[in-house]
Amino acid sequence: MQKPFVFFDLGQTLVSEWDFIGHFDNKFQELLNGFGARIDMRNYKAVRDSIIRDRRIGHGSVRELIGEVCKVVLPAGYGPTVAERIEPEIKEGRRALFRFAEGAEQVLQLLSVRCDLGIIANQSEDILGLLASSGLEKYFKVKTISGIAKLKKPDLQIFQLALKEAGKEAGDCIMVGDRLDTDICPANRLGMSTVRVIDSLFALQQPKEECELATRTAIRLLKVPKAVEEILAQKGKDKS
Template identity: 35%
Template sequence: MENIKWIFFDLGSTLVDESECLKERCKVIIEQNNLDADEFYKKVLEYAEKDAFAIRWAAQDFGVAVPKWFGELERLYPDVEEILKNLSQKFKLGIIANQVTGTQKRIDSWDIGKYFDVVVASAEAGCEKPDLKIFNMALKQAKCNPSEAVMIGDRLDNDIIPAKKLGMNTVWVRQGFAKFQSVKNELERPDYIVESIADVVDLF
């Protein structure tokens, strides 16, 4: 990718492995409500193809409540710090993510906050992806033209499509529930597709 100055990352299921959080949330829903596990997971996967809140919608279909987010089970994907360290030597790095308050504190606790010059999270921004406002806020803070930036994320709907609309370069990381999504048209087609965050380094 030529003329790239900035690389922006999503956080959940892109840099942060949320798989254990999702498993625990499903487990609690199933056990507390005596649901058939196979039926519930089938419904979750149906929604995972089209929405970021697959468990929430599945729970609604079954008429049950969704438990808290088990944030204590979040972990960085392997080698994330090394990946960010390498990329930060050649590019400016940023985060554009739908997150609750305290994103900077969380990434600092994982010892990766030092690699990011811009962190725009929905709770503080007052808007969330796929709204183009949050992307424009990040680009403005970075003083960066869209064509000079890359958006790396796990979701076609929240990350790839809005970034492409603005003229950003895009990388789809097929991790988490979003790997069940599929590209339906050219507007949704990322510039690059990788199967894990570890593969991103090879693109640059």
Template identity: 30%
Template sequence: MAPPKALLFDFGGTLDDDGRPWLERFRPLWRAEGARVPEAALDRAFYDADDNLPKRHDLAGLDLAATVALQCADAGRVLLPHDPAAAERVARRVVAESRAALARNKPVLERLARRFKLAVVSNFYGNLEGILAAEGLLGLFGAVADSGQVGAEKPDAAIFQWALSRLGVSASEAWMVGDSLKRDMAGAERLGMGHVWLAGPDPKTPPCCADARVLASLTGLEALLAPAEAAR
């Protein structure tokens, strides 16, 4: 990988967790609350709530807690319709985990922002910029490519290009850091962008390609970048 001028980050599963996408985090919490539906049905309820959240609700100005609460309430009406409090408990757990990860990663991002241009590229609901602002992170990023605002989703090249153009760099001058092989790694690879897979501490699948770097935690990114920075 060439030494980068810019770093692009996914949000869910990357900035707010060490490699676990939201579904993998929500699934055991719903099980713990007593959801006994087949796994495929649980996943459908999650994705129905997730995909339709901006259509069903006005998300403008909502922070992370309010956004997750709506997602869980919608899924909960299918999974545990007679226990609305279960959705509230799941939402609180998810938000607490996310905020702990964001707080852990914030010092890393602050140090990186002194040396690189940073952006977020996320398949989100259209209110990610406000969420980042509420969490005290927005000022670290030169661009926030939220699919709900940009009108394109990863791995479509358009959403990556949207962020790159606002940072004023080419794909070859940036690295993408994300947890999804299909969305983050594949999208970056097609553009010729360096890519870092946040696989978590116990990855179940191999990396996307020989060029991918692999991290267990975002806190290891600075050490991964050190050789490339030294080569500048």
């Protein structure tokens, strides 16, 4: 009997970015004030959260966030200069502060008994270094990374590429991610089941259409195996 397939997003799902976010926020707010913004951390976070909540950052990269924040707090045209100045901090922060979330190996170990595992993530190729150094790479049969595939979520093609590599139909797969627009909606549209992890900045998002309603919600990564078991149990009942 073939195993079901569970795909994971990385950023703010399997990979904890909270330390990086704190580092970035401090450096970015300091740089904004250096350009004359005069914004304290509380107001900076209010602007940041509003941009995330209103979905003004496209695929969600930190570089898109920089541009949108600059539009709000600085005169027109400053965005590219600010982005260039903070780029070294972003690269160093990713290298030093990205880490797998608490319980990541426990979750992957539990799920791998019953399921095959894969990744569908909007990340640059350097994320493969974290996978290798962590020792968690061994759990994944498929690793579909946007920086390598040259496709980005929510483009359905990146999901279809991962399904093809897994040799699976969408209905036999579950997508685990934190974003409604780039993880949950496209996976649902293809016929996958979905688990939304809400230990993320993107918990600010609220569903705007039916495709953004996750099959199950997990308050943190450690709750994902239970959500997956519930989905598989329901699928078993539906077939009987």
